[in-house]
Amino acid sequence: MPITPHEASRATREIAALAPIIPVIVVKDASHARPMAEALVAGGLPALEVTLRTPAALDAIRAMADVPGGVVGAGTLVTAQDVRNAVAAGAKFGVSPGVTDELLAACEEEGLPLLAGAATATEAMRMLARGYDFLKFFPAEASGGAPALKAIGAPLPQIAFCPTGGVTPANAGEYLALSNVLCAGGSWVAPQQMVDEGRWDEIELLAREASKLERVRK
Structure with missing residues (x-):
């Protein structure tokens, strides 16, 4: 069912409210997907972004889609076909590094709430004009970090x-303290070596620590 920009932002805001951190996950072996998702959800991080950077990504989304308590999304959406593939695999939301009209149209048509990337005030304003008021700030540190995001927030609250x-x-705490930050995305909660070695208990512990990060507004 198609979705409007306002509905998309409302949906992604609800997902952001689930936990302070959204794990950004690169899956190389689809057999790792379910136990990884179970560990992250058990640790208190239910929203999961699987990046479409590997051949196993779509299979990983399929496996994670059935994990109780989890909300799996597809990251690194670049094309309309990426969107269609993600929806078919069971993704409940999408994340993109930037945005194009084609990508927005595909997400709206497929009913996939999109957390679209923006790195400047101009990009953010263009998305706001279309109806999106919750965006991904990417690449955060390379774009000036928390001070830059605070500065953008002043004229665009x-x-x-x-x-x-x-x-x-x-x-992470510097970002979460900002009044215009709802959550942050991070890959440290599922380190590749831990995933490769199946150290799910340790990943759950990392997730539990991340889930306790405070969102203190300034």
């Missing part, structure tokens, strides 16, 4: 963000 790209346990 009606737009909220999910910073992603270079967010770590050391700086």
Whole structure:
């Protein structure tokens, strides 16, 4: 069922409210997907972004879609075909590094709530004009980090963000303290070596620590 930009932003805002961190996941082996998702959800991070950067990504989304308590999304959406593939695999939301009219149209047509990337005030304003008021700030650290996002928020308080790209346990608190940040995206909660070795208990612990990060508005 098609979705409007306002409905899309409302849906992604609801997903952002689930936890302070959305794990950004790269899956190389689809057999790891379900136990990884179970560990992350058990640790208190139910919203999961699987990046479409590997051949196993769509199979991983299919496996994670059935995990109780989880909400799986597809990241690195670039084309309309990416959107269709993600929806067919069971993705409940999408995330993109940037945005094009083609990508927006595909997400709206397929009914996939999109967290679209923006790195400048101009990009954010263009998305706001279309009806999107919750965006991904990417690449966060390379674009100036928390100070830059705070500066963008001053003249555009009606737009909220999910910073992603270079967010770590050391700086996540700086982002989460901003009044225009609802959550942040991070890959540290599922390190590749831990995933490769099936160290799900340790991943659950990392998720539990991340889930306790405070969103203190300034």
